[in-house]
Each structure stands twice: as structure tokens, then as C-alpha cells.
Amino acid sequence: MNLALLDKVRRQLAAQSRPGDPNRRTRGSAKADIVKALRDTGTAPPDRDSLLQLSSALSDDLIGAGPIQALLDDPAVTDVVVNGAGGAWVDRGEGLRPAEVRISAETTRALACRLAAAAGRRLDTGSPYADVRLPDGTRFHAVLPPIAASGPYLSFRTHRSKAFTLAQLVEADTLSADLADLLLRIVKARIAFVVTGGTGTGKTTLLASLLSAAPATERIVIVEDAAELAPDHPHTLTLESRPANIEGAGEVDLAALVRQALRMRPDRIVVGECRGAEVIELLGALNTGHEGGAGTLHCNAAADAPARLEALALPHGLPRAGLHAQLVAALRVIIHLRRTGSGRQVAEIAVIETGPTRAGNLTVAQAWTRHGPGPAAGVLERLLRERNA
CATH class of the missing domain: 3.40.50.300 (P-loop containing nucleotide triphosphate hydrolases)
Known part of the structure; x- marks a missing residue:
């Protein structure tokens, strides 16, 4: 993701939001806000498909789980873990398997801190672990270095809104x-x-x-x-x-x-x-x-x-x-x-x-x-x- 574009959209969203709104956005409402922010900043792609694709990617990075959001959206997935330098793993009912996702330690730490902050929890060197529930019901746990020796370590347990019969x-x-x-x-x-x-x-x-x-x-x-x-x-x-x-x-x-x-x-x-x-x-x-x-x-x-x-x-x-x-x-x-x-x-x-x-x-x-x-x-x-x- 282009960091300059991400920062520009983030600042535009903050400018058009009322106090407290960013933390209450759902991914659906965020996409609409992001489309408006892209158009207001003059960075919107000319064709509709590209605009929707970009707004979806920005939504993942702004309020979703970033590079691993696509894994969490898979209905077969029950767990996703990120093992710091060890990469990401996913469980689709047959145990954990390596995921084709590459995420740096810096990106992982930033993602963990953002998700914890959005849920009202502190996550930093002074408070190096957090256990929260994300807006969609996903259970999220994070441990930062130095507690996590080769971390950060992230664990997601997905939530399904409807029970099986x-x-x-x-x-x-x-x-x-x-x-x-x-x-x-x-x-x-x-x-x-x-x-x-x-x-x-x-x-x-x-x-x-x-x-x-x-x-x-x-x-x-x-x-x-x-x-x-x-x-x-x-x-x-x-x-x-x-x-x-x-x-x-x-x-x-x-x-x-x-x-x-x-x-x-x-x-x-x-x-x-x-x-x-x-x-x-x-x-x-x-x-x-x-x-x-x-x-x-x-x-x-x-x-x-x-x-x-x-x-x-x-x-x-x-x-x-x-x-x-x-x-x-x-x-x-x-x-x-x-x-x-x-x-x-x-x-x-x-x-x-x-x-x-x-x-x-x-x-x-x-x-x-x-x-x-x-x-x-x-x-x-x-x-x-x-x-x-």
C-alpha cells in the first residue's frame, strides 16, 4: 500500500469525522467514507472497478486487519496467527498451515497497536500484550517484543454470526x-x-x-x-x-x-x-x-x-x-x-x-x-x- 496515499486518506477522514467516529466505523461504512475522501483529495482512480478495489484495500489498512484481512474474510477460516519473522499461518479446520501472506515486523506491530487502540486498549512497550474483541466479533490477541522474543505475535479467532444447525x-x-x-x-x-x-x-x-x-x-x-x-x-x-x-x-x-x-x-x-x-x-x-x-x-x-x-x-x-x-x-x-x-x-x-x-x-x-x-x-x-x- 502506498503510505503517502494512506496517510492522505487518513487525514481527510479525520477532517470530515466527528469526534469518536473513526473508532466506530464498520468496514462497510468506511468504504463509502474512503471513496469520498479519495474524490475530495483528487486521488480517486477514474474507473469504478479500480476505485472500489482501492477503497477496499484502504479499508483493510485503516480499520481492518491489513494484509491478513482477506484470510479473516474466508468463511472456512477459524484462526489466523502471525509469528513475527515466522510469517502468517491459517487454520481452515485441518490445523495450522502456512499462509501466502508476507508481513514485516514493523507492519505487524503497527497493525497490532492500531487494532488494540481502536478497541480502547493500550498496547506498547509498557503494556506489551492485549486481548480484545474487534467490531466484527473476531477475538484478537497480541504480544510485543521484548516479551515476544521474535515477535510481534498476533492471534485471531474468527467469529461467525450464525450458528450451524x-x-x-x-x-x-x-x-x-x-x-x-x-x-x-x-x-x-x-x-x-x-x-x-x-x-x-x-x-x-x-x-x-x-x-x-x-x-x-x-x-x-x-x-x-x-x-x-x-x-x-x-x-x-x-x-x-x-x-x-x-x-x-x-x-x-x-x-x-x-x-x-x-x-x-x-x-x-x-x-x-x-x-x-x-x-x-x-x-x-x-x-x-x-x-x-x-x-x-x-x-x-x-x-x-x-x-x-x-x-x-x-x-x-x-x-x-x-x-x-x-x-x-x-x-x-x-x-x-x-x-x-x-x-x-x-x-x-x-x-x-x-x-x-x-x-x-x-x-x-x-x-x-x-x-x-x-x-x-x-x-x-x-x-x-x-x-x-
Whole structure:
């Protein structure tokens, strides 16, 4: 991109904008403003196609993600990362692959600082990392040198505004038809569940699809660090956490938001990703009449979910016996995803069981896999029958 032209258009946009407008522009409205700025400065190409092409490129550089915006616009892309001198990589569902994009360290740093500033966050040597949500919902994280040894390092997680249906997930081989029917019964039965898996396994995608299947009469309150869940449901509300400001004040964490959600007459409370003290609040909510709640959790296998929940809850004062009692009383179903050579797939559905007494050690028993029923299929079926599902 011609830097002189970019600077000229930027100054013209600033001159014709009201205070605060540049940070609120969408890419669509920006293109119209850029066309006007090009014409006002006498730099507009004579033919329409060239003008539109130039305005689109300028829009990417002014408010989009610059050289990698085209990757983010690809509907098959879930993640884009820039590894400083290591170049850009893109994930289209088959793991990260090198992208045919060349971006210098200087351009990468300027892009990171601009995107962070547009979201109201500081990113510089004194504050060398930032985690923000871009206007289109894309999750953006950046780390600058010297923290990033050969950086800057950028990470983008794309946001899709519409959830997949369960039928589409079956078509994509994320689910088998039998598993899709079983998951639909779990949702309709209002059994609380957690979706587990590693990074990039499709936990948020599956959770959004399952919430889309909830009855339209229900009110779903979603609590997230960054708004990513977008279920196709007519009555969903999202509460988004807020980090502390530069002075260290004003933080609103997920645990506080779960408490607020309880006061909003929810039929279901959903935590986008369980990471800490909010686990205690969520389990408490599920044990006080708020059935059908859900969340996602990072772990390597369904059997690891109780240990992972212990690691999150115990440092915040909930004893192990209390956690186990709450789990078996409210959160009985685990849906685990894995990445395979053919894409993201639901590997198993498991149920949480307890020992001879409610204080006994928890076990996670496999109820279903992609290949059919497992040893605990009867336990899950009994839970569904108890709820007439």
C-alpha cells in the first residue's frame, strides 16, 4: 500500500469525522467514507472497478486487519496467527498451515497497536500484550517484543454470526446422526452439560448449535470473557467481562456476571468458557433450580473434566467434597470433542457418577461414542427418561 496515499486518506477522514467516529466505523461504512475522501483529495482512480478495489484495500489498512484481512474474510477460516519473522499461518479446520501472506515486523506491530487502540486498549512497550474483541466479533490477541522474543505475535479467532444447525454438523462429520439425536434429547430434557476439548476443537461452535435447539420460549443468559457464542435463538442475552483499566480499577469478572445473570430471570445460564471462580457460581446456580445450563471447558479427555474443575474451584474456597456433591447433583453430562485427520469430531458423551455415598470419588463413564452406545448408556437413558425425554 502506498503510505503517502494512506496517510492522505487518513487525514481527510479525520477532517470530515466527528469526534469518536473513526473508532466506530464498520468496514462497510468506511468504504463509502474512503471513496469520498479519495474524490475530495483528487486521488480517486477514474474507473469504478479500480476505485472500489482501492477503497477496499484502504479499508483493510485503516480499520481492518491489513494484509491478513482477506484470510479473516474466508468463511472456512477459524484462526489466523502471525509469528513475527515466522510469517502468517491459517487454520481452515485441518490445523495450522502456512499462509501466502508476507508481513514485516514493523507492519505487524503497527497493525497490532492500531487494532488494540481502536478497541480502547493500550498496547506498547509498557503494556506489551492485549486481548480484545474487534467490531466484527473476531477475538484478537497480541504480544510485543521484548516479551515476544521474535515477535510481534498476533492471534485471531474468527467469529461467525450464525450458528450451524445439528444437521449441518452431521453433514460436516462433526457428529453422527445418532449422536445428534441424543444431544437434542439432552437439550430438550434440560440436563446441564459441559462441552470439553482442546484448543480449536470446536467447543464454542457445538455449544452454539446446541443452544439453538433450545425451545424458543426459554430465556438464555450467556456469560463470556469475549462474546463469541451466537446461537440461532430468539431470546439470548450476552454479558461480557471487562478487564481493569490502566489504574487497575473497573474490572468485572465472570463470577460477578454469573451472579448478575441469576437476577435476570434466566431459563438457562451459560458460561462460554469456565476458567476460574465462575465455576463455583455456575454450579451453585445449577443446584438452585436453574436447569439446562452449559459451558465449555479445556481438557484432554472427558475423564479429566472433574480434575480440571477441581483445579479451577479449589483455589477459590470450594472443598473437594463440596465440588463433587454439586457436580453429581447438577452437571451430569460431558460432551467431548477431538481434532482428527478429517476435522473436528464429537468423540464421546460421558456421564459423571459417584461412589457408594455422595461424598465418594467421582468417575466419568462413557455413555456413547461415534461407534454406538458405551458402558454407561443405560445411566444416560435413565436420566433422559426421568425427564420424559
